[in-house]
Amino acid sequence: MKYDELFALLRRRGVLWPSAEIYGGVQGLYDYGPLGTALKRRLEEAWTAWFVGLSPDYHLIQPSEFLPEAVVRASGHLENFTDPEVTCESCHAAFRADTIVEKVRPDGVDGLTPAQIGEILRANQLKCPNCGSPALSVPTPFNLMFPVELGVTGHERAYLQPETAQGSYLAFARMWDVGRHALPLGIAVIGKAYRNEIAPRQVLFRLWAFTQAELQIFFDPAGFPVPFAQVAAEPLPVLRVDRRQQGEEAPEFVRAEELVRSGGLPEFYVYHLAQSYRFYRDVLGYPADRLRLFEKSDVERAFYNRIQFDLEAHLESLGGYKELGAVHYRGNYDLSRHSEGSGKDLSVHPTGREPLLPHVLELTFGVDRHLWALSDLHLGKDGERTVWKLPPYLAPVTVGVFPLIEKDHGAYALEVADELVREGLAARYDDASSIGKRYARMDEAGAPYCVTVDGESLAEGPAKGTVTLRARDSRSQERVPVRELAPRLRAAVRLPRPPRS
RNA sequence: GCGGGCAUAGUGUAGUCUGGUUAUCACAUAGGCUUGCCAAGUCUAUAACUCGGGUUCAAAUCCCGGUGCCCGCACCA
Structure with missing residues (x-):
């Protein structure tokens, strides 16, 4: 579906809309409506079930979203997120100051004041890379983090976290103590x-405020055992740096064991990359031929990342492959920076081993981006009808419940719907307009099932009454005893989990 | 930030070039009648010219500006 069409549909159905719409809206801020909120929660639950389910040593926590200034200084965000910006007064293009002065000062501009950088620009007569004009402005700092003043005096300076990873690094020492003193620890x-x-651009792809789902795994670089056999034969759609440099854009399927044997990648990395890919394909239901594992080159990835593959999906609405997540091997950069910054030694002493500073494997996912991808990849036309073919456990509404004839079967249908809600299922009663329209509405909302109560249901009595259960994708119907509805639907919405080793 | 394009009910649109009746049509929403297993029919209701200024007897329509959105560039450790 095209971008405009998809966004209009999501707005109309109340999945999401621009924030502060009555004031004209603000680019980069969006509200989720009832369907969007429910879908987001289910996506987060599915993510947790899958990734925390990978190991009994992986745990979900919820750290503070405010980071004290000392933390972002140690993490490097204060330096690297405060980019001095230089604008050309002739063509008005904007550049980062360090890219302009790198020819005369390869060490970058860290620690220099804007005035000093301006002096370097003048002294070397540096020119605008875009139009060649020497009319470059004095640099102004552009901070990508939002500062907050804590307390009445505001002397405590903090920042809204620019990524959720830092909370995990800060929590590591405590998690080690409350845990079983063993690596890996996720x-x-x-x-x-x-x-x-x-x-900010493209709705959910560049936001001021967004939700991340991240798993930081701390491990012993000397050995990170994983059940690699589970994924060894899995063909992965990779696009590696060497093929990219030949101008290739399409991925090629390479078995996980090949990536280890001749691809030069460690088992623990490929295992988690493969499980991430399976999450996209098997849990979120993304078509395999739309997915790509895109390797970042030395210059593209952050200096502390040793290996990085972005997990991308080809989205029609955005006209190409878009990054939805990534797997970063970050070495021990983060813990060493926080050891230094906090003065607390974050190295650990696992039983029977020398003390060591753990390395970090980071699995990161953009939740909002996945919401867009779930719309793009699953919502579309099936003949005349518009169907959102969400996996049942992700669908905001699990089952629509209708009376065939409102005035005859309405009361009983309401009862059935109410009972399903009490069973913990997302059931939605609807008696508006014709039966066909109700099915159509539910198809568009992504509900995988509909139940219709008819004359037979009433005649058979509450003990063994049956209803028709209609499946969204096939439109097929079968008669099912009312009492079997809840167990059957519950089974259909059970979250997939990785196999235990 | 720069350049280009666009802006009409909840959604999608006609009308704008060439100013002139009560702003078109469909879907959606609410209600009535009818029907009763896949968006049927019918009646009714709700609902829009992005904002500000200018030209004119008269502006959705022409001009200027603001704002927003889309695309491209730049940015996205």
Whole structure:
């Protein structure tokens, strides 16, 4: 579906809309409506079930979203997120100051004041890379983090977290103590991140405030055992750096064991990459031919990342592959920075081993981006009708309940719906207009099932009454005893989990 | 931020070039009648010219500006 069409449909159905719409809306801020909120919660539950389910040593926590200044200084965000911006007064293009001065000062501009950088620009007569004009402005700092003043005096300075990962690193020492003193130790966080983007774009893909689901796994670099056999034969759609450099854009399927044997990647990395890919394909139901594992080159990834593959999906609405998540091997960068910054030694002493500073494998996912992808990849036309083919456990509404004839079967249908709600299922009663329209409405909302109460249901009596159960994708119907509805639907919405090793 | 394009009910649109009746049509929403297993029919109701200024007897329509959105560039450790 095209971008405009998809966004209009999501607005109309109350999945999401621009924030502060009555004031004209603000680019980069969106509200989720009832369907969007329910879908987001289910997506987060599915993510947790899958990734925390990978190991009994992976745990979900919820850290603070405020980071004290000392934390972001240690993490490098204060430095790296405060980019001095230089604008050309002739063509008005904007650049980061360090990219302009790197020819004469390869060390970058860290620690220099804007005035000093301005002096370097003048002294070397540096020119605008875009139009060649020497009319470059004095740099102004552009902070990508939102500062907050804590307390009445505001002396305590903090920042809204620009990524959820830091909360996990801060929690590591405590988690080690409350845990069983063993590696690997996984810390999962689903939380908001805030970035003062220069130009938010494309609805849920560049936001001021967005939700990340991240799993930070702390492990012993000398050995990180994983049940690799589970994924060894899995073909993965990778696009590696060497093929990219030949101008290739399409992925090629390579078995996980090949990536280890001849691809130079460690087992623990490929295992988690493969499980992430399976989450996209098997849990979220993304078509395999729309997915790509995109390797980032030395210059593209952050310096502390040793291996990075972005997990991308080809989205028609956005006209190409878009990053939805990534797997980063970050080495021990984060813990060493926080050891230094906090003065607390974060190295650990596992039983029977020398003390060591754990390495980190980071699995990161953009929740909002996945919401868009779930719309793009699953919502579309099936002949005349518009159907949102969400996996049942993700669908905001599990079952629509209708009376065939409102005045005859309405009361009983309401009872059936109410009973399903009491059973913990997302059931929605509807008696508006014709039966066909109700099916159509439910198809568009992504409800995988509909139940219709008719004359037979009443005649058979409450003990062994049957109703028709209609499946969204096939439109097929079968008669099912009312008492079997709840168990059957519950089974259909059970969240997939990875197999235990 | 820069350049280009666009802006009409909840959604999608006609009308704008060439200013002039009560702003078109469909879907959606609410209600009535009818029907009764896949968006049927019928009646009724709700509902819009992005904002500000200018030109004119008269502006959705022409001009200027603001705002927003889309695309491209730049930005996205």
